[in-house]
Structures are given as C-alpha cells and as structure tokens.
Amino acid sequence: MPAFNISNAQIYILQNNSPNWFNKNKRSLPFRQTKDPYQIWISEIMAQQTQIDTLIPYYKRFIEKFPDLKTLAAAEESAVLKAWEGLGYYSRVRNLHKTARLIESDYDGCFPSDYQTLIKLPGIGPYTGGAIASIAFNEAVTAVDGNVLRVISRFLNSHLDIGENKTKKVITQWLETILPANSGDFNESLMELGALICSPTNPQCPDCPLRDGCQAYAQGNQEKLPIKKKKIRPKTMQMEVGILIRDKHLFFVRRDQKGLLAGMWSFPIVTQTDEPGQAISDLLNQYTQHLPQAQYLGHSRHVFTHIIWEIEVYSFYLPAYLKEETATYSIKADDQTCFIPIDETDRLTLPVAFKKLLPLLEPHL
DNA sequence: TACACGTGGGT
DNA sequence: TACCCAAGTGT
Structure with missing residues (x-):
C-alpha cells in the first residue's frame, strides 16, 4: 500500500543526514547522559504532552529523590x-x-527490554514504548510523537489529518521502511x-538538513502543514471555592480518586448555583455547625485542556476557640480532610489551580 | 472514534 | 485576549 511516493534520494536524506545533523546539533539534556532504561523511562513519561524545558527541573529532582526502580517502587504514592x-x-x-511496583513484582525488578512487553x-x-525500546535498547522500532508527525507530514507534503489514528499508522509504517540500525538516534x-527546526510556526527551513528533500518546502506549504482538526473549545464552568480559616490554619479536602485532579488536595469547591455564595456555604456546612459569614476574596480563572474554571473565592473565618472542639463541631480529622498551618501548605500536594488562590488570602491575614 | 486528562509558553 | 501547542495514554 504505497501511501506516498518517495524517491531514493529522500530515503537517503532521512537515513543519513538527519542522524548526522542530530549528533552535531542535539541539545545536552540530563537524560541524554545515560542509557539507563529507568531514567529514559522517567524522562519519556514526563515528556508526554510537556515541553522539554518545562520538565528538566522536575526530572533532576525526581532522579535525585528516586534514583532507581527499587527506590521508586518502595516509595509512598x-x-x-x-x-x-x-x-x-x-x-x-x-x-x-504502579509500573515500578509491577516490574519489581512481576519482572524480578528487571526493566523489560522489548517493545511488545513495554x-x-x-x-x-506506542510512542513511549518505541522511545524506550529504541533509545535504551536499540530495538528496531519507531517512536512517533507530535514532532515526528509534523516533520514527516511536511517532508511528504501530506495533507492527512495527524489527529487521526490511521495517519499515525501510515506514517509509522512509512518510517519502518527506512528505519536505520541506529534506531534510537534516528x-x-x-x-x-x-x-x-521544524517547529509548528516559523519553521527554520534554511537550517534544515532535510530541506532539499522536503516536499512541503518545495510547494511552499511548510506553514500550512500538518493538517490538524481544530480542537473543541473548553467548557466554561462557574465555580465557588471556600477557604475555611481557623487560627492561621487552612482547611483542605482530598479529591476523588478518579477524574480531574484525582486524589489531590483541594480547597472545597462546588459549581455555582443561582445565589452567589450559596453552594459553597451549603458544602462547608457539612463540615462545621458554626459556619461564619462568607467574605468575598476575588475571582480566578484556571484553564485546563477541556475545562475552564471561573472561580469565585470566599473565605470563612472560624473563631480560634473551636480548635479544641473540632470533633464536637464535626470538622473531620481523617485523611480526607485536614487543617494545615497557612505557611505549611507545601506539605500537601496541591494542584496549580488551587495553589494560585493562596495570594488572594494575603491582604486579609 | 472521541473525549478526559494539567500546565506553561508562544504568538 | 484567545488561541495553539507540547517527546500521549487510557477508556
């Protein structure tokens, strides 16, 4: 099934010039200093839908804290x-x-070395499996991510929608026909x-080692490709957050184990109802019989991939004397809720959506 | 197939 | 501002 016409010259360019260009121009990245499949694995998981510059500090800290599989498997979630x-x-x-523990238990702590197992x-x-298998173990498999889809779509002047699975399949199969021995470097x-070089906007074609074989460049299509269906706009949700404050402690709840921000800590948050402040007051009433008057703190917006939270933030100051009577006043102290000193919130794992609300409190403390 | 799933950077 | 995008996977 010849999906594309491709000349021997183009194959030559892909097989030779691109890896040569790579060896001369590749960035020095922490996970390129090793062939340890564990470290390659960590870097590849972090790299999913994340720009390399963003993950580097996380990667360094993570490897320092969890230097090997055994350490990671033994760690608390x-x-x-x-x-x-x-x-x-x-x-x-x-x-x-989960996978670290699985490898410890089911694979005798030995990192699986082939694509099908990975x-x-x-x-x-498919991407991460191909990346680990080829980079750490030099297996002859492709690793097709968004970059590769863009580079190859342009190189072939392909107008197939890269958001579709069959496009990914076609490009993968095409790459398999020219995959060289140094599959990882390739x-x-x-x-x-x-x-x-071949960035989504403003590709640096003059510096590209594949330029002379690039069909999009030849047609002047490099800015138009690749084709990608427009994403649906995220749905806006009106939310209310309540920050319960007692004696310089803040009240947090743990989110559900599934869904958005699963299992992470959170301020109490609900979708707004007709009467502003009513829904969040109703929610907090479940935690204390002495809910004080709400104080409006301000507004925040948080954009997820598929949802926008428009958040109205309220604070509720509990009198400090209730501290001794938390059980009586049914503020639960189990692992689903907690009061944390306001300067120790770093003890919790708090999503950015909530972490960025903390400055709203400062003028009121 | 389509959607859920975070966050930060770029234009 | 509002969009797009980023070394994708799970359901």
Missing part, C-alpha cells in the same frame, strides 16, 4: 505524587508508580528536528 506536583496529567505519575505496562503506549533526531 503521596511522595511520588508530590514530586510530580505542578507538572499536570497526574495519571502519568500514578501509572509510573507497551503492556501502565502509562506506556527517532530522537526526528523529534529534535521538530523541536528545534
């Missing part, structure tokens, strides 16, 4: 989640931890090219 705090897509770190592990899909070279 809360400690691992804390190390991921601020990176987003937190299911990645849950699966990471993609069975939680959090490792895969990384295409990704690095996409990150440094």
Whole structure:
C-alpha cells in the first residue's frame, strides 16, 4: 500500500543526514547522559504532552529523590505524587508508580527490554514504548510523537489529518521502511528536528538538513502543514471555592480518586448555583455547625485542556476557640480532610489551580 | 472514534 | 485576549 511516493534520494536524506545533523546539533539534556532504561523511562513519561524545558527541573529532582526502580517502587504514592506536583496529567505519575511496583513484582525488578512487553505496562503506549525500546535498547522500532508527525507530514507534503489514528499508522509504517540500525538516534533526531527546526510556526527551513528533500518546502506549504482538526473549545464552568480559616490554619479536602485532579488536595469547591455564595456555604456546612459569614476574596480563572474554571473565592473565618472542639463541631480529622498551618501548605500536594488562590488570602491575614 | 486528562509558553 | 501547542495514554 504505497501511501506516498518517495524517491531514493529522500530515503537517503532521512537515513543519513538527519542522524548526522542530530549528533552535531542535539541539545545536552540530563537524560541524554545515560542509557539507563529507568531514567529514559522517567524522562519519556514526563515528556508526554510537556515541553522539554518545562520538565528538566522536575526530572533532576525526581532522579535525585528516586534514583532507581527499587527506590521508586518502595516509595509512598503521596511522595511520588508530590514530586510530580505542578507538572499536570497526574495519571502519568500514578501509572509510573504502579509500573515500578509491577516490574519489581512481576519482572524480578528487571526493566523489560522489548517493545511488545513495554507497551503492556501502565502509562506506556506506542510512542513511549518505541522511545524506550529504541533509545535504551536499540530495538528496531519507531517512536512517533507530535514532532515526528509534523516533520514527516511536511517532508511528504501530506495533507492527512495527524489527529487521526490511521495517519499515525501510515506514517509509522512509512518510517519502518527506512528505519536505520541506529534506531534510537534516528527517532530522537526526528523529534529534535521538530523541536528545534521544524517547529509548528516559523519553521527554520534554511537550517534544515532535510530541506532539499522536503516536499512541503518545495510547494511552499511548510506553514500550512500538518493538517490538524481544530480542537473543541473548553467548557466554561462557574465555580465557588471556600477557604475555611481557623487560627492561621487552612482547611483542605482530598479529591476523588478518579477524574480531574484525582486524589489531590483541594480547597472545597462546588459549581455555582443561582445565589452567589450559596453552594459553597451549603458544602462547608457539612463540615462545621458554626459556619461564619462568607467574605468575598476575588475571582480566578484556571484553564485546563477541556475545562475552564471561573472561580469565585470566599473565605470563612472560624473563631480560634473551636480548635479544641473540632470533633464536637464535626470538622473531620481523617485523611480526607485536614487543617494545615497557612505557611505549611507545601506539605500537601496541591494542584496549580488551587495553589494560585493562596495570594488572594494575603491582604486579609 | 472521541473525549478526559494539567500546565506553561508562544504568538 | 484567545488561541495553539507540547517527546500521549487510557477508556
């Protein structure tokens, strides 16, 4: 099934110039100093939907804290989640931890070295499996990410929608026909090219090692490609947050174990009802019989991939004397709720959506 | 197939 | 401002 026409000259360019370009131009990154599959794995999970510059400090801290598989497997999940705090897509770190324990228990602590085994592990899909297998073990497999889809779509002047699975399949199969022996460098070279030269906007074609074989460049289509269906606009939700304050302690609740920001700590938050402040007061009434008057603190917006939270923030000052009577006044002290000293909130794993509300409190303390 | 799933950076 | 995008995976 020849989806594209491709000349021998173009194959030559992909097989040779791109890896050569890579060896001369690749960035010095912490996870490029090693062939340890554990470290490659951590870096690849962090790299999912995340720019490299963003993850580097996280990666360094993570490797320092969890230097090997055994350490990670033995760690408390809360400690691992804390190390991921601020990176987003937190299911990645849950699966990471799950997989570490799985390798310890089912694979005798020995990191699986082949693609087919890797993609069975939680959090490792076709891209990450290909990346680990090729980079750490030099297996002859592709690693097709967003960069590669863009680079190859342009190179072939392909107008297929890269959001569709069949496009990914076609490009993967095309790459398999030219995959060289140094598969890891080859895969990384295409990704690095996409990150440094063949960028989504303003591609640096004059500096591109593939320019002379690039069909999009020849047609002047490099800015139009790749084709990608527009994403649906995120849904806006009107939310209310209540910050319960008692004797310089803040009240937090733990979120559900599934769904958005699963299992992370949070201020009490509800969707707004007709009467402003009513829904959050009703919620907090479940935690204390002595809910004081709400004080409006201000507004915040938090944009997720698929949701926008428009948040109205209220504070509620409980009198300090209630401290001795928390049980009586049914402020629960189990692991689903807690009061934390206002300057020690770092003990909790708090999503950015809530962390950025803390400055609203400062003028009122 | 389509959607859920975070956050920060760039234009 | 409002969008798009980023070394994707799970359901």
